[in-house]
Amino acid sequence: MPTPSTSTSSPSLPTSAPARTLxxxxxxxxxxxxxxxxxxxxxxxxxxxxxxxxxxxxxxxxxxxxxxxxxxxxxxxxxxxxxxxxxxxxxxxxxxxxxxxxxxxxxxLTDAAETPPVELWRPALTAALPTLLDHAAVAWRHPAQKARWEVAAASLRGFRATLDAAGFTEICTPKLVGTATESGANVFAVDYFGRPAYLAQSPQFYKQQMVGVFERVYEVGPVFRAEPHDTVRHLAEYRSLDVELGFVRDHHDVLAVLREVVAGMADAVRASEAAERLGIEVPEVPAEIPVLHFADALRMVGAPTDEPDLAPEHERTLGEWALAEHGSDFIAIEGYPMAKRPFYTHPQPGSGVGSGPGNERWSNSFDLLFRGLELVTGGQRLHRYADYVAAIEARGEDPASYASYLQAFRHGMPPHGGFAIGLERWVARLVRAANVREVTPFPRDLHRLTP
Amino acid sequence: MPTPSTSTSSPSLPTSAPARTLxxxxxxxxxxxxxxxxxxxxxxxxxxxxxxxxxxxxxxxxxxxxxxxxxxxxxxxxxxxxxxxxxxxxxxxxxxxxxxxxxxxxxxLTDAAETPPVELWRPALTAALPTLLDHAAVAWRHPAQKARWEVAAASLRGFRATLDAAGFTEICTPKLVGTATESGANVFAVDYFGRPAYLAQSPQFYKQQMVGVFERVYEVGPVFRAEPHDTVRHLAEYRSLDVELGFVRDHHDVLAVLREVVAGMADAVRASEAAERLGIEVPEVPAEIPVLHFADALRMVGAPTDEPDLAPEHERTLGEWALAEHGSDFIAIEGYPMAKRPFYTHPQPGSGVGSGPGNERWSNSFDLLFRGLELVTGGQRLHRYADYVAAIEARGEDPASYASYLQAFRHGMPPHGGFAIGLERWVARLVRAANVREVTPFPRDLHRLTP
Missing domain, CATH: 2.40.50.140 (Nucleic acid-binding proteins)
Structure with missing residues (x-):
């Protein structure tokens, strides 16, 4: 019987060598x-x-x-x-x-390094964005660039710490899914052992189902959007910070949790060395984030009252208004038109354009704008099985194709809601980067699949 | 100018209602x-x-x-x-x-629930595995089933807490990649805006590159394997807990970090209510995990000395030996044959079968067995650019197809290594589940893509 070594130290250095000093x-x-x-x-x-x-x-x-x-x-x-x-x-x-x-x-410790593609020793990285992206593994070594990701990592710590303390359970949901049902468009198709599968656009259906198990859940994971857009704020793969909670009265309970989460993220960033090194202004999150109804927001920006959504320039105006009027970098817009929200969105009670339920104009959903950019989408969801069937049929779809998702609702689901924060947008806004690609080490988009 | 509501409380409940009691x-x-x-x-x-x-x-x-x-x-x-x-x-x-x-x-709070597909009120869930999986959203509500995932969530907390305290930075690496280079086989192909892409089998290449930036990194994320196996321990999508660190002397420094990480995970599980509810024995991780060389392991299990790998029954025997001989639920096997390890594996110096470097028989890699099951694979990696070029060419491949990965090594990379822990295997072994599917809410495999 051989005697195994139980030593985990190596004899390659003399024992008299001092321990490493950082x-x-x-x-x-x-x-x-x-x-x-x-x-x-x-x-x-x-x-x-x-x-x-x-x-x-x-x-x-x-x-x-x-x-x-x-x-x-x-x-x-x-x-x-x-x-x-x-x-x-x-x-x-x-x-x-x-x-x-x-x-x-x-x-x-290695062979002499070749001359780097960017000058890492200069105080600021002056390379153009494509150069930065093509040489990410080296360019991110620059102390200022590295600090940008450390802001992201601190944000993740703050996100989880806030939710762990509030009784949430971290979940891991599948990224390979059998149906492209959530929106139909903009999904990536996968060859799954010879049959079609898709990359999940969000953990939405799964996080809702898990509310039935844990009441309060969160997930940090990749989401995939086959975005045909080539903009400074869209990526084909990004990190979504997803939260869902049960036993809410309406979306205001969800907004209250969102406020705590964003404050926890900001606190973690503020405490990081990276924030100091970058000299960034970390926002104070007000005790109550100002909330404006979508209809009021349209009036405020001078848009037609039948506009179905807010344009980026509208969001900028609303962000400026929140800062001037409330001293807040954040403003929530609630009540987005039902017609523009996904089928699982809970309507705003009493906002019917016709008679009775099922004809509501407004929803119990919201966006959170951070410095005039949409950062978070959330809201209350439907919780009754019959409401799901009606909502799916109203969109001309067959509830049977949602059977495994709807199962949770047949067997008792509480009123619930949640939200999703885009990590890259949050960091970009924090460090005042114009393009999410500047804060994403290996971005994926319409044109870029490497490095 | 409308006045926005800044209230996040809802008027739907009388203010005299007591706060919720858990x-x-x-x-x-x-x-x-x-x-x-x-x-x-x-x-x-x-x-x-x-x-x-x-x-x-x-x-x-x-x-x-x-x-x-x-x-x-x-x-x-x-x-x-x-x-x-x-x-x-x-x-x-x-x-x-x-x-x-x-x-x-x-x-x-909702309509009356339909009768659940499994009897959740019984002390134990007696449904067969396919029933449990088909009705996951409801079956996981069972307190004992729910506790199994809480063990997973506690493990993730312990993993991150240990690494955060040791100066590691959490990273997020892309899951959509341009080349199927790491192993070639067993990758899922994706239609990426009309051109081929693949789902990452591991964050290996990216975590190594990020050692050049942060020295010490970790990631928790999905990995994808188009596994043709239909076994109790393989999934097509699972959660990999990845770690990589620079400035190591050899793989023993990596094993020392692995020991701390596993101990941190075990401590977090031990402190959880779920462990108590399930009555599971959480292992004590020895201060130094016993290490056995692959060659000695082969001799011990009576296998031919030219066997290239350990069979599951060999791993069981070694696990029993570690428990009997060292009172340890864990044993590390080091030195796996170079021929069976990926090209980036660092050889065991001096184990050449021919003359000089490049002909080593053994590697500075290891597996960690937990109760006789492979739980972790890790080791030291090559760090010199020239060694990578030679290793890739020796396998008959073209280094040019690895250009973006190899860039990090042209510009100075320290000696480094790391490991990956499979979350589902860890939990299955902890709760003594025979099949990883019993601890995975929505498993993906050869046959299953829903729910």
Whole structure:
């Protein structure tokens, strides 16, 4: 019987080597101590007698001073080469953080790097968007670009923390679905073992069904839209932050949860180093987000009263108004016309254009605008089986093709509603990027499927 | 200028109505106080003079006592109907938690529910697997079934918390990819605006590239395998918990992180109510997971020394050995043959069968077995551009078709490695389910694309 090794440490480094010090922690190290840094050669500046190597790791930059002619030949250390540096902590008020590393022993960890396609050491990344996208794996190493994604990651933490604390359960729903029923158009078809399947446009049907199990659910996942649009705010694959909750009175209960979620996301971003590094203004989310009815919004922007939707310029105007009038970066528009919302939308009671239920003009749905851009769509959903059958038939479709979805409603579903936040739009608006592609490492659209 | 409403509360309920009490909190309510419950009619037991309604909400069960002939007619309250109950908290040592609700006013929130396809009120769900899967939206309401997913949700929390604390950044990588390069076989093809695309089999290439940006990354997301297998442990879509980290010495540093991650997941499950409700044994993760070399593992199970992989029965034997010999539910097998691992696998230095590098027999990769089932695959990856070119050419492929992936390696990548945990396998093994479909609400496989 062989004796297995239970050691998880490697003998490749002498045990006397100090533990790795991160760039962030270097200023706290006592002058005179030996430290071991690891990272990328961010910048090399050769002077007459010394060369400054600026080392970049995941936490920041550190200055290393090399006396020319001493130690490792500098020609094997072009920018972006990964290295390990062992040296002495030395005070220098001119160095970043007041310390630098002197008397270094520098060991390359890979071959010398080729010259990067973008200049990562400059304070700002000046490359045009197509260059940034084509060379994403390298371009995102730029500290300012990296910080943009750290804002996204902090947002995800804030989203989950808020919902976990409020009794929500995270779910994972299938992205391969059997029918293209939710809207019909704009779905991607998949060859599924020889039969047709589709990529889910949203977890809508599944998150509703799971309200029947957990009452309150959320999911962070990819959604797929075969968008024929080529705009600065549409992607063919994006991250949707989905929430659904039961036992609501109407969509105002959903809006109250949305307010908490957005505030939790903003708080997490505000607490992140990335927000500070980028110098972004993180919005204060008002205790109650201003709500305007769709009909009032149309009047306010001077649009015809029978317009079925708000145009981007209308949303901008409403965003400016919310800021001027309420000091809020956010405004919710409620009551969108039933005719423009999906069949599962709950009507606004009493807004019938004809007589009785089934003829309501307005809905209990809403959009949330953030700085004048649609960020969230949500609302109350139908919860009675009979209402679903009527709504589907009214659109000329057959309820039988929705049988597995409708099953949940035959067996008791509470009044419920929810919303979906587009992660890329949220981050783009936060960092004031004009195009969602600027904050998406590997965007997918009409033209782009690589890298 | 219209005045928008800033209220998020609805006028539909009288303000004198008490706030909702969850079933879990009912035993803490003072006898004699009025409470408002909401949930599903879990079970109805009619006696001569009273009817017991057991109400189910997301936190548990509560007993409501209805005097027959008083209040709402019980025939409109079949099981699974959603209701609101306002009544008086009354001590009763026989009731669950020692309290029940008497003098109730019961308001149905939806139409009377149809009889469920499975008996949710029984202590155990006895339906056969196909029935459970066909009626997932209803069957998962069963408290024991629901708890199984809560184990999954707790695991995700533990996974992220461990990695967030260790300086990892969450990433989101594309699921639509342009080339089927990672393995070629078993990919799903997508019609992407008229040209071919594929569903990502893993985030492998992207998580490696992002090591160049963040050093330490993780992702929780769907992966897609067009698996022709019809087994109890394969799905066509599953949740992969992916991790990748830079500046490792070899795969033992990766295993050390894996140990922390699995321990964090186990701790989160142990702390959950679901684990208690299910009475599952959550494994203690040893401070150092036993590691056995593949060559020794083959000898131990009595397999020929030129076997390229471990069969499921070998894995079971090794799992039993780890438990008997080390008291561990986990064992890592390292050194899998290079011939059976993907091209990006780092060889085990010095294991050359011919002369020099490029001919190594063993790899710096590993599998982690949990109770005798492969749960995790991981290892060290190549990090030098030239090594990638050689490895791809050695497999008869053209490095040019990997250009966008290889770009990261041309511009400096540290030694790195990572792993992927299959969420469904982890949960199945934890709750001792024989089939991953028993713990997956909406599984996708060779035969199943709905619900």
């Amino acid at each position: 760039a962030r922690d270097l200023p706290a190290a006592a002058p005179g101590t030996m430290v071991r840094l690891q990272g990328w050669v961010h910048r090399r500046r050769e002077l007459a007698t010394v060369t400054f190597l600026v080392l970049r790791d995941r936490t920041g930059l550190a200055q290393v001073v090399v006396r020319n002619g001493v130690g490792r030949a500098l020609e094997v250390l072009p920018e972006e080469t990964t290295v390990e540096v062992t040296g002495t902590v030395t005070s220098n008020p001119q160095a970043p953080g007041g310390v630098e590393v002197t008397e270094p022993v520098i060991t390359p | 079933a879990r909190d009912l035993p803490a309510a003072a006898p004699g106080t009025m409470v408002r419950l909401q949930g599903w009619v879990h079970r109805r037991r009619e006696l001569a003079t009273v009817t017991f309604l057991v109400l189910r909400d997301r936190t548990g069960l509560a007993q409501v006592v209805v005097r027959n002939g008083v209040g709402r007619a019980l025939e409109v309250l079949p099981e699974e109907t959603t209701v609101e109950v306002t009544g008086t908290v009354t001590s009763n040592p026989q009731a669950p938690g020692g309290v029940e609700v008497t003098e109730p006013v019961i308001t149905p």
